[in-house]
Amino acid sequence: MSKIPISPMLVQYLVGLCCLKWHPDDVTVTIGDPVDDPAAGKARDVDVTVTVRRPDGETHAFKAYEVKHENKPLDVAVIEQLTLKLNDMSSVTHKAVVSASGFTDGAKAKAKHHGVTLFEIRPWIRPLQEQFPALTMTGTADECFPTSSVMLCWVDWRLQFVSAQAKAAFSIRADDALVNKAGKKHGIYKTFGAFTDELLFRSTGILFSLEPASTLARTFPVPYPSDEHQVGAGPAWPHTHTLDVRGDGVFVKTGEGRVQIEAITISGSLQWQREQGALYYVMEDVVTGDAFAGALIANKPRQGNMVALVLTPDSREIRIQFVTLTPEQRNFINGLTLTR
Template identity: 50%
Template sequence: MGYTLGVIPTLSHLPPTTIGLSMPKHPLTPMMVQYLVGLCCLKSDPDAVDVTIGDMVYDATAEEERDVDVTVTITEAGGVTHAFKAYEVKREGSPLDVAKVEQLCMKFIDMPSVTHRSIVSASGYTATARKKAEKYGISLYEFRAWTRPLQEQFPKLTMQGTAQECFKMASTLLCWSQYQLALVAPQATVDFTVEPGDKLFDSSGSAHRTHATFDEYRNELLLRSTQLLFSLMSAASVMGSLPSLEASQEWPHSHTLDVTNDAVYVDTECGICRIDFVTITGHLQWQNITVEPLYYVIDNISTGDAFAGAVISSLQGDGNMTALVFSPKTRGIDIQPIRLAKKHQNSIRNLKLKLSR
């Protein structure tokens, strides 16, 4: 059984087909939607000098800083940074109603430093909510499945058909196809063995909060190893050397991880002992797989124009993704890895974004 991480998107520009879009309305978590909106803001605005997810902006009425989902610092002619654009990202089960939109409008009004105010909804808006936003000069956008032909909203790409028809994604994954793990626990004075189902502990002897069993921890270590090894390799050289087969030849490798900061303890004859180092020895292999990407676009509700689009690789078990980000203003396509830390899975604060070029 392989454990994989590290996605290299491979684009295939294909003629239009009759394949339809079939996916849940929004299989992304709220934090993933917020992150993607941030990426789209960065791609859409060439004058952006800073894009922050979970920014804190001063509320003049409350006299305190308050959270704004996405802020974009922009630069005017001459290189003078002068303003914020702000986007509130909402992922509700039903369209945003007038009460919710009015609350957001009032929030923006009390933030004089924000000069461009917008709301992005992943569930649409009611008719009265649209009227309320128009009254207060708030721009409305919707984060939705990308189904319209590219030539209608992204003419600079000079492609015919939908994003799903024009961009199909494959992945090259780095895998431990065969392996064994050697654990180093300096506090243990005798040899010990850890079975997959054995429980793990913290320094107090309580159950470990992150990894319940060694089997779970082993999977995490294999993923961590391939991620680190993948980051040391050139994507271009990998794609050039990998044959057009499902898998490459295996090669022997050994990788030692310092896991002291994980604070994982195992039960031995000497009591509970901390694992400080793990060495993985075995064989690595590159594997080609077909993925089913997700296709999203952010549309301006008033004009129907596209703000930005994204093609996203299938979600991996650890929440990591790779996104292709598009702007209707340019032919350029950015390939952006999305690696949310565990602390950002439920809430994002003050996370700065940069596009990988």
Template identity: 50%
Template sequence: MPKLPLTPMMVQYLVGLCCLKSDPDAVDVTIGDMVYDPAAEKERDVDVTVTITEAGEITHAFKAYEVKREGTPLDVAEVEQLCMKFIDMPSVTHRSIVSASGYTAPARKKAEKHGITLYEFKTWTKPLQEQFPALTMQGTAQECFEMSTTLLCWSQYQLRILAPQATGEFTVLPTDRILDSSRNDHSAYSTFEQYQNELLLRSTKLLLTLVPAATIMDSLPSQNISTIAAGPEWPHSHTLDVISDDVFIEIESGICRIDSVTISGHLQWQRSTGQARYYVIDHVPSGEAFAASVISSPQGDGTMTALVFSPITREIDIRFIRLEKKHQNSIRNLKLKLSE
């Protein structure tokens, strides 16, 4: 399975986690913060702010550059624009830029002139002992922190739909539209294939802690759990009440609501490895590590696991990430805290 691209909002989120981990005095990290600009007489967005309460209140702002520009280093005009933005915000006392694509030489000089600290968000390849000696580990992060995911899956299945309003037999195709009670496109699902995938995921999330799924998971040899690709299959049937989904399909006699769906087939524990991504934020030009993260590929519900590292401590933060739909294109005022 290929790795999914890291979205600009995910870069912004990971930078926020790294900021929280790297500064022991941080009490509040806000992604998509709004900072007042006296020159413009209005609030303007700053991708990540870090608030510290020691010796008064100090704000550090980090600018996470969009991933879609990856491969094109920030040039002098782009850096100058960010410098001017920060200068017009006197409450931002420590100003930094984080780029996922590097910087041109003139851009570095421009940032230095304006007292802007530069960081680069990039793939983490250096051995741990070079940048994170506190971990007392040898080798790269990929060698030391191979992440894998174990999922309960329907390996073979068929669906039986109960729609009492339907008259006679009917067939639903994967490409059929999903409607609401007003015959409009459903707000959450566009096709039956998309709805079916949601039901399969919903089913396994409900079943994974129950017998027999939980019992079979516990019976897998612990010494081999990280190497097996899949466990044994077993037959199962699961009926889901879906009336609250307000899902309607169109058949010859009109539209009818789906009241329940029964999934019958075989379940199986499956494990995937090698899908983690490894990133570090380095200071430019020194190359010293600011912080780093290892992030797993999204699971079926979009949840990812992130390990966050600081070069000055052996403690590793573990975070479970699932960006809401409203955060896919823009993150505003999302706070990260140590107690999260």
């Protein structure tokens, strides 16, 4: 079974999205404490609790365990720790642990002893008729729900930046650290490369509805790629866009001292591109193999932005869910779950 080739943040996203099948207005996601990782020899992994209060009064709690070594199944020690945490939640009537990397036989036995249900998030490859009969569809999720996304992208771009405080020319590399006005590590963008990624997305987020991008999108349909590893592209056109970034409070250290980046000009070409496919995942009961819920995640390259379709085995209803995190929220989650 192949493992999930996605950022660790998607584990709690998927569990939260799947739990929307019960009560979308009463789903709570809480970042937990570090969990001792026997393989690493220290507390380095984080559990995320998804709590659902159903209309019938039952409360379900799911411990979504985000491991940094996704190829290793959860073992007895981790299940023991998570079970103790679940037992401390006195109001919970149903307890579960969710993994994206499976469980050892010992972990399964320990969970059964404590009455804890185990779920695994897996690539959604089984035919829909086997787990989602209410949909009355035949075939796999990607066959029944083919997807593609079209985005405005910068290609062959270069940057020019303005700093009125700079007394001499200076250069910035992608891995150079960014600081705030006080000279401390920047709270959102750790490196200039991360800041550049944000600015490229910010720029196309402004330009996509303006001319000439909007006319070119209507005039030249973006072709579909021939396979999932290719990108379909429309014609490119030269463009320049200047962004005022004083509000980001980004400073860099130079030989002349600390200076603020006030504006950045992006020069290059813009192009509409189409990527085929989405991420298809199902949350399954490890013992029975029954599906809890399935989710189709739009393949968006910007972390913290997703569009998802959520399906359940006992209903034909398909929920459309939008997820958008601010840079501050993304940084907060990253600080808790992605530090290695």
